[in-house]
Amino acid sequence: MKTKEGARRKEKVQSNAAVRASISFPPDVYEVLEGIAKEKKVSLAWVVREAAEQYLAQKWPLFKGQG
Template structure:
């Protein structure tokens, strides 16, 4: 049996709003594969995707929403 070490957890900012999102099973499976490949959490993948979406739709708001904070 191989023991895998969990990645270090990021500090959670108490001011950071939380959201609960439901995904179709196929999309969630894809998000999990991406997260595993990048060695990050599904939450990180979703935040990154949201930042990229906002930056592409409203470029002037991308930096204000925390865009540009690239990790991993």
């Protein structure tokens, strides 16, 4: 039997926290992204987030992200 506390933990809490995503890339794209990350001394995730933000800014100029 679930307690009220246990049931509450399963509820989704809205916040500004980042959302985790699992993404697959073709090997050649992944290698280029890794190279960019090493060159800039940042994580691969940072490179992908930056690319996504730039894409949104170009395609939807009125989009206001949290970045």
